[in-house]
Amino acid sequence: MTADIPGRGAIDLRGVSFxxxxxxxxxxxxxxxxxxxxxxxxxxxxxxxxxxxxxxLLRVLAGLLEPGAGDARLDDVPIAGPDxxxxxxxxxxxxxxxxxxxxxxxxxxxxxxxxxxxxxxxxSTLTELVGLDPAVTGSRPSELSGGTRQRVALAxxxxxxxxxxxxxxxxxxxxxxxxxxxDLELLRLWERSAxxxxxxxxxxxxxxxxxxxxxxxxxxxxxxxxxxxxDLPRPRSIADLDAAAVSRTAAEIRAHLADGAAADDEVEPAxxxxxx
Amino acid sequence: MRRRTWLPAAAAFAxxxxxxxxxxxxxxxxxxxxxxxxxxxxxxxxxxLDGTVWPHFVTTMVEVALGFTVGAGxxxxxxxxxxxxxxxxxxxxxxxxxxxxxxxxxxxxxxxxWFGPGLASKVVICALIVFFPVAIATMVGLRSVDARLxxxxxxxxATRRQVLATLEIPSALPNIFGGMRVGVTLAVVGAIVxxxxxxxxGLAVLINLARGSLFDIPLMFATxxxxxxxxxxxxxxxxxxxxxxxxxx
Numbered sequence: 001m002t003a004d005i006p007g008r009g010a011i012d013l014r015g016v017s018f019x020x021x022x023x024x025x026x027x028x029x030x031x032x033x034x035x036x037x038x039x040x041x042x043x044x045x046x047x048x049x050x051x052x053x054x055x056x057l058l059r060v061l062a063g064l065l066e067p068g069a070g071d072a073r074l075d076d077v078p079i080a081g082p083d084x085x086x087x088x089x090x091x092x093x094x095x096x097x098x099x100x101x102x103x104x105x106x107x108x109x110x111x112x113x114x115x116x117x118x119x120x121x122x123x124s125t126l127t128e129l130v131g132l133d134p135a136v137t138g139s140r141p142s143e144l145s146g147g148t149r150q151r152v153a154l155a156x157x158x159x160x161x162x163x164x165x166x167x168x169x170x171x172x173x174x175x176x177x178x179x180x181x182x183d184l185e186l187l188r189l190w191e192r193s194a195x196x197x198x199x200x201x202x203x204x205x206x207x208x209x210x211x212x213x214x215x216x217x218x219x220x221x222x223x224x225x226x227x228x229x230x231d232l233p234r235p236r237s238i239a240d241l242d243a244a245a246v247s248r249t250a251a252e253i254r255a256h257l258a259d260g261a262a263a264d265d266e267v268e269p270a271x272x273x274x275x276x
Numbered sequence: 277m278r279r280r281t282w283l284p285a286a287a288a289f290a291x292x293x294x295x296x297x298x299x300x301x302x303x304x305x306x307x308x309x310x311x312x313x314x315x316x317x318x319x320x321x322x323x324x325l326d327g328t329v330w331p332h333f334v335t336t337m338v339e340v341a342l343g344f345t346v347g348a349g350x351x352x353x354x355x356x357x358x359x360x361x362x363x364x365x366x367x368x369x370x371x372x373x374x375x376x377x378x379x380x381x382x383x384x385x386x387x388x389x390w391f392g393p394g395l396a397s398k399v400v401i402c403a404l405i406v407f408f409p410v411a412i413a414t415m416v417g418l419r420s421v422d423a424r425l426x427x428x429x430x431x432x433x434a435t436r437r438q439v440l441a442t443l444e445i446p447s448a449l450p451n452i453f454g455g456m457r458v459g460v461t462l463a464v465v466g467a468i469v470x471x472x473x474x475x476x477x478g479l480a481v482l483i484n485l486a487r488g489s490l491f492d493i494p495l496m497f498a499t500x501x502x503x504x505x506x507x508x509x510x511x512x513x514x515x516x517x518x519x520x521x522x523x524x525x
Contacts (some may be wrong), residue, residue, distance in 0.1 A: 064431055096446070
């Protein structure tokens with residue numbers, strides 16, 4: 001299923017390192033020589049213990065953080081700052097509370113200078129794409145459920161038709177059943193859009209359900225300790241998670257995760273993480 | 277307005293008038309100390325109808341409107357500067373605080389001396405008194421923007437101006453309106469204080485006239501009532517504007 005179209009959302013990381021500096025200027029390495037290649041149209045899951053730098057890695061990919069060393073490329077071009085070819089879904093919906101759902105979805109288009117009529121056309125495509133009830137697009141985020149808010153955030157990330165979709169534990173705040181439904185919908189969406197997807201997750205089953213490969217990061221400073229192929233045919237369903245191959249893959253991922261004890265020092269602000 | 281909103285307000289007002297009347301009757305106060313409410317109400321109506329209040333009212337309103345606009349306008353700009361530049365904040369804030377700490381009552385005679393007994397001095401005094409709360413509210417509001425939203429803006433390559441227009445200002449609006457609510461009532465105080473320090477027209481002048489040469493104490497109370505109503509109406513206007521612009525979040 002990994003339709004390897006050259007030059008369409010292929011990610012290549014070579015030896016990417018990153019360190020946060022605290023107030024005294026002391027460096028805290030977060031990523032240590034990460035090598036990762038994702039073919040265009042591929043879908044991978046990033047998994048690792050708390051604070052291992054998964055979110056940092058995603059921010060390097062998004063051009064929000066500049067790596068201290070190494071090379072990050074999208075379609076063979078170095079990533080230099082935020083890029084319209086990359087769509088980003090954060091852990092929390094991160095919607096503008098004073099805007100309606102519709103105006104949140106079209107916010108990237110507005111910033112990019114699209115006229116209102118084109119925005120309206122794109123809006124109807126996007127709501128359909130993410131399965132958002134058109135009746136709620138006039139509502140403010142505070143009036144929407146958590147799942148609906150994350151749908152709005154997903155639609156916003158897709159607004160500019162990105163080649164790469166980066167998701168940072170996007171469904172971790174949802175209940176288990178809703179999360180599975182969202183994972184499957186994300187897969188359907190991916191099948192239609194052929195974009196590259198990198199999803200950070202805490203859940204081994206979620207990673208196996210969606211990804212071609214599950215990439216395991218070590219405790220901080222994070223580096224790739226395993227890159228495990230998920231041998232499951234597509235299209236996938238929840239029932240596939242019961243297959244024997246899945247338990248073998250899960251066991252393998254778990255073994256690599258257990259290799260390093262959880263890092264104790266917290267440099268990043270503490271976050272609420274919902275592991276499953 | 278819905279019944280639930282105005283009913284308690286009306287009840288509280290009725291209670292206030294009753295207590296007022298009771299104080300007059302029980303205390304046996306003469307009308308030149310405290311006229312009964314019905315006398316003040318009657319004087320209020322006649323003073324408005326016969327044109328006694330009107331020119332003074334217009335003068336004060338012009339002072340308040342101009343003073344508030346100038347003061348709040350400058351405060352928005354300076355508040356933005358304070359939020360943007362820590363250096364500017366360090367340089368400017370001692371003077372802002374000092375200007376706020378000196379009672380406007382003490383400054384007013386000086387300002388009237390400098391700017392004359394006309395409109396200009398009142399606008400300066402109003403603007404001065406409005407400035408501080410709005411500037412501080414603007415600074416605090418702009419600084420309170422959610423860093424995560426700023427990161428979103430950055431990921432979408434929002435320009436400096438787009439960040440200001442679509443993230444910072446909307447985030448700061450509730451704070452700014454908080455400052456404006458305080459500011460608009462202070463603007464009325466500023467105008468009255470300014471007129472007190474020297475003017476030929478205005479509601480404060482009318483109070484002075486009613487107390488002095490006219491010796492019309494009910495008129496004095498009717499003017500006080502007018503000033504209070506001006507404050508209330510202006511405050512409600514700001515609240516209404518806030519509802520429109522900020523809405524429910």
